[in-house]
Amino acid sequence: DAGVIQSPRHEVTEMGQEVTLRCKPISGHDYLFWYRQTMMRGLELLIYFNNNVPIDDSGMPEDRFSAKMPNASFSTLKIQPSEPRDSAVYFCASSLRGPSYEQYFGPGTRLTVT
Amino acid sequence: GEDVEQSLFLSVREGDSSVINCTYTDSSSTYLYWYKQEPGAGLQLLTYIFSNMDMKQDQRLTVLLNKKDKHLSLRIADTQTGDSAIYFCAESPYNTDKLIFGTGTRLQVFP
Numbered sequence: 001d002a003g004v005i006q007s008p009r010h011e012v013t014e015m016g017q018e019v020t021l022r023c024k025p026i027s028g029h030d031y032l033f034w035y036r037q038t039m040m041r042g043l044e045l046l047i048y049f050n051n052n053v054p055i056d057d058s059g060m061p062e063d064r065f066s067a068k069m070p071n072a073s074f075s076t077l078k079i080q081p082s083e084p085r086d087s088a089v090y091f092c093a094s095s096l097r098g099p100s101y102e103q104y105f106g107p108g109t110r111l112t113v114t
Numbered sequence: 115g116e117d118v119e120q121s122l123f124l125s126v127r128e129g130d131s132s133v134i135n136c137t138y139t140d141s142s143s144t145y146l147y148w149y150k151q152e153p154g155a156g157l158q159l160l161t162y163i164f165s166n167m168d169m170k171q172d173q174r175l176t177v178l179l180n181k182k183d184k185h186l187s188l189r190i191a192d193t194q195t196g197d198s199a200i201y202f203c204a205e206s207p208y209n210t211d212k213l214i215f216g217t218g219t220r221l222q223v224f225p
Contacts, residue, residue: 105156
């Protein structure tokens with residue numbers, strides 16, 4: 001079975017540009033999570049969805065970040081406008097049983113904002 | 115607080131055993147997890163232990179849980195160069211909707 005799929009794997013953009021990260025969860029998993037990983041702050045949960053509905057977005061840094069899940073097999077994380085401090089690796093993860101149970105991570109998108 | 119603590123680095127010789135330690139904060143956590151992250155990759159679930167267990171063994175991996183001290187450890191027997199990675203522990207505190215990840219321990223295996 002395919003795991004969590006993310007695209008692109010690498011993104012380099014200039015400050016002020018819009019960035020869209022994409023994720024396809026494991027089929028049948030009703031929970032989808034977006035994380036950000038940096039050296040300074042480690043792994044941070046940004047938002048998670050259950051059955052395509054955002055449940056907890058308290059980790060979203062600011063209004064420049066938005067996430068959507070239009071259907072069970074696709075989610076996007078958008079940053080507009082992007083800033084250099086947004087440079088990080090962004091992971092998508094999915095779970096069958098819930099946010100407190102095992103989560104399966106995608107390979108990540110390495111974002112560099114210059 | 116919600117801090118899960120791990121030492122940052124561990125260096126072992128190939129063939130030796132590695133022990134990675136983790137201290138968590140919520141004694142009511144139901145499950146505790148170990149993840150492995152190789153360079154340029156996502157976190158891979160290695161194993162987990164339910165809170166009513168003291169030990170779980172899975173091939174070269176042994177997980178020990180001390181609930182009294184809120185201490186979790188991962189032992190890797192016969193450590194190989196392919197085990198070089200960052201290892202994260204994670205807890206699921208009772209009544210929270212999230213996994214709390216540790217800071218990660220970077221394991222380096224040298225020949």
